[in-house]
Amino acid sequence: MVNEVPLYKPENVIGDEVIEGIREVLASGWLTLGPKTRAFEEEFSGAHATEHGVAVNSCTSALYACLRALGVGEEDTVVVPAMTFSATANVVRLLGGEVVLCDVTSNGNMDPDSLRRLLETYDVTAVIPVHLYGLPADMQAITKLAEQHEAAVVEDCAHAPGATIEGKPVGSWGDAGCYSFYATKNVTTGEGGMVVTNDQQLAERIRKLRNHHQTKSPDEKRDNWGYDVDGLGFNFRMSEFQAAMGLSQLERLDEMNESRRQVAQRYRNAIEGIEGLYWYGDESNTEHVFHLFVVQVGDGYPLTRNELYDRLTERNIVSGVHYPPISELTYYDGVGGEYAIATELYNRIISIPMYPKMSERDQQRVIETLHVTER
Numbered sequence: 001m002v003n004e005v006p007l008y009k010p011e012n013v014i015g016d017e018v019i020e021g022i023r024e025v026l027a028s029g030w031l032t033l034g035p036k037t038r039a040f041e042e043e044f045s046g047a048h049a050t051e052h053g054v055a056v057n058s059c060t061s062a063l064y065a066c067l068r069a070l071g072v073g074e075e076d077t078v079v080v081p082a083m084t085f086s087a088t089a090n091v092v093r094l095l096g097g098e099v100v101l102c103d104v105t106s107n108g109n110m111d112p113d114s115l116r117r118l119l120e121t122y123d124v125t126a127v128i129p130v131h132l133y134g135l136p137a138d139m140q141a142i143t144k145l146a147e148q149h150e151a152a153v154v155e156d157c158a159h160a161p162g163a164t165i166e167g168k169p170v171g172s173w174g175d176a177g178c179y180s181f182y183a184t185k186n187v188t189t190g191e192g193g194m195v196v197t198n199d200q201q202l203a204e205r206i207r208k209l210r211n212h213h214q215t216k217s218p219d220e221k222r223d224n225w226g227y228d229v230d231g232l233g234f235n236f237r238m239s240e241f242q243a244a245m246g247l248s249q250l251e252r253l254d255e256m257n258e259s260r261r262q263v264a265q266r267y268r269n270a271i272e273g274i275e276g277l278y279w280y281g282d283e284s285n286t287e288h289v290f291h292l293f294v295v296q297v298g299d300g301y302p303l304t305r306n307e308l309y310d311r312l313t314e315r316n317i318v319s320g321v322h323y324p325p326i327s328e329l330t331y332y333d334g335v336g337g338e339y340a341i342a343t344e345l346y347n348r349i350i351s352i353p354m355y356p357k358m359s360e361r362d363q364q365r366v367i368e369t370l371h372v373t374e375r
């Protein structure tokens with residue numbers, strides 16, 4: 001059997017440099033919410049053109065804490081794109097709010113025309129655009145519409161650290177941006193997340209939510225034990241080990257994203273020569289960071305999406321579908337909003353292996369498998 005070509009390869013982007021940071025944490029004796037976390041927050045928010053960063057244990061916690069800090073609760077309606085991972089919608093329902101789905105364009109991102117209709121129909125408290133696959137959503141249009149309807153904007157940047165629109169990083173366009181450092185993401189700490197924002201009060205509320213709503217940080221408590229809680233909070237903390245790893249990952253982010261772009265360029269060149277296969281992601285003035293490379297299977301291709309998936313699997317190449325639209329998930333049966341295009345895309349999309357430093361040999365194997373001359 002030929003070797004497997006995986007969908008992701010985190011080991012390609014994690015070097016020995018991580019070990020030194022972890023050693024420092026062990027030697028310091030400060031294992032969670034300490035100097036490494038603060039440094040990671042500062043550097044990550046700085047790299048994303050925002051003043052405040054709050055590191056947490058996942059992007060789900062980041063989104064949840066953001067919405068909660070913005071006051072979202074049972075009376076509120078939040079718009080999320082139909083094509084995203086379940087977490088983007090779940091956080092709204094976890095807070096008791098109503099999820100309304102926004103349809104997407106052919107590249108999978110929120111369609112501003114659909115958003116306009118929804119904002120005119122529902123009383124919307126917040127909108128969560130997702131920069132799907134690493135491609136920035138149309139933030140100029142989305143923030144303008146949200147402002148007209150007095151809705152907050154929380155960007156789900158789980159796929160997109162380092163992505164920009166006209167040079168301005170995603171995460172800095174809305175009221176806040178939420179990142180994931182899950183194992184397969186462009187920046188990984190195994191598990192982890194971050195909120196970035198220019199709103200100091202919002203950042204302070206999220207800091208409290210992350211640490212049991214204690215009135216003092218661990219630093220302040222060291223100087224004076226006095227302890228109080230003035231609300232209900234969680235344990236959403238990031239450990240110092242994760243923060244140390246995040247710092248070293250951040251140093252390599254540009255290099256890793258550039259490597260992803262090179263892999264993407266080779267795929268794009270190949271796909272142009274294959275009838276019936278398409279790629280949508282070429283938006284002007286945006287810098288795509290290719291968390292995933294998603295191909296669309298058109299009518300002119302000899303195989304259906306599922307047949308292509310089987311063909312890749314037979315050749316030991318891992319692929320996936322990102323994502324079944326939220327409206328397809330059992331728990332969201334009957335959800336409101338618009339999702340016709342997302343439903344159509346669902347039958348056409350397939351994610352093929354994408355990771356920094358992918359060997360040309362492995363990539364060639366994927367490309368050859370996409371070239372289908374007969375059924």
Ligand SMILES: Cc1ncc(COP(=O)(O)O)c(C=O)c1O
Binds near residue numbers: 085087192
């Ligand atoms: C678009 C999107 N949002 C949110 C999340 C949740 O991230 P986490 O696993 O860090 O909670 C993910 C995870 O894959 C995601 O893809």
